[in-house]
Amino acid sequence: MYKPIAFYIGLRYTQARRSNRFISFHALSSMIGMMLGVAVLIIVLSVMNGFQNEIKNRVLGMVPQATVSSNHIITDWQNILPVVENIEHVQGAAPFTQLQGMITSQGQVTGLVVNGIDPKYEPRVSIIQDNMVQGSLDNLQQGEYGIILGKSLTDALGLRVNDKITLILPEATPSPAGVVPRFKRFTLVGIFSVGADVDGLIGYIALNDAATLLRLPEGAQSVRMKLDDVFAAPDVVDQALSQLPPHFYGSDWSYTHGSLFSAIQMEKFMIGLLLFLIVLVAAFNIVSSLVLIVADKQADIAILRTLGATPSTITKIFIVHGTVIGVIGTFFGTILGVTVALSISSVFSWVTNALGLNPLAAYVINYLPSELLWRDVAVIVVLSLLLSFLATIYPALRAAKTQPAEALRYE
Secondary structure, three states: OOOOHHHHHHHHHHHOOOOOHHHHHHHHHHHHHHHHHHHHHHHHHHHHHHHHHHHHHHHHOOOOOEEEEEEEEEOOHHHHHHHHHOOOOEEEEEEEEEEEEEEEEOOEEEEEEEEEEOOOOHHHOOOHHHHEEEEOHHHOOOOOOEEEEEHHHHHHHOOOOOOEEEEEEEEEEEEOOEEEEEEEEEEEEEEEOOOOHHHHOEEEEEHHHHHHHOOOOOOEEEEEEEEOOHHHHHHHHHHHHHOOOOOEEEEEHHHHHHHHHHHHHHHHHHHHHHHHHHHHHHHHHHHHHHHHHHHHOHHHHHHHHHOOOOHHHHHHHHHHHHHHHHHHHHHHHHHHHHHHHHHHHHHHHHHHHHHOOOOOOOOOOOOOOOOOOHHHHHHHHHHHHHHHHHHHHHHHHHHHOOOHHHHHOOO
């Protein structure tokens, strides 16, 4: 005889070799429901992780992730770079000066945030060099007053490389005609395209040209850092400030774009919660399946009781049976979900190329990114198995209350 007996009988009931095929079909449907619920949850969360990571790389690859600034111009920023680069999580550092203004061309005017950068150091902290459509960062030379703009902005203004544009600064300049804003003529020397809203909001000029426009000595207003973990930005800023003079102050991306990623996290949580209801429905299917099996096995339970099986043994039998259904459904659901999550990007690209139709073509991210996090998979598996176990308790206790005399009366 197999030991333990409860485990053997529970597995035997799962095989359903009796003529009543409805019971086995109901158990199979519970397994399929659990499998689909787990698989869909893994796939959707992986796709949402992919979109979140893509947005993070595009947006935070252009805006400062962490910065340290001074109340006055930093003329010795070359000495500050090694200090901040030695801090944990910092991958690179570069100087920059930021100013705001408006650009005008062909009678059109739009607002713009202009970053003064050093072309030698900027690739350490930004992805702009990898997303240049025309021109190069090296075209930004001191004194030549060149500017690099985003593709969406140049398309809106009808600009091409080597076109002239006028930068208007919100600083009043006295003149015989009265107080007028400051104007400066620039040449468009490059166009970048990241595919995010920063394409129409940010422009780049040479670092020393920015200082000249602001009537400041040669230097930088701030030093920006690129991090390997953007969520460590507040700690990195605190460490940097502790190693710099008191007149420095810091900021990070959470002040400017924190609400965007909070909204993404909230959306991911809510969608995950809604999809988890599929797993919950599958767990209730296990309950209904076990209730039917208990009703069908009344005679078997009575015979086991007369042979000396205790109510505890009967309870264990049906707990094993229900748990096996959940384990099998969760196992195959995990295999299916992980397989699809790892290949969905390439499969989606193949299908769109084969059909010649891309439903995401109108969006900034025109493909289906996916990033599988094993932490998410582990949470889904644990919760699914826990629900499967909890779903067996009521039917198992009901089976344990079966009275042998009542069950065998009409047999």
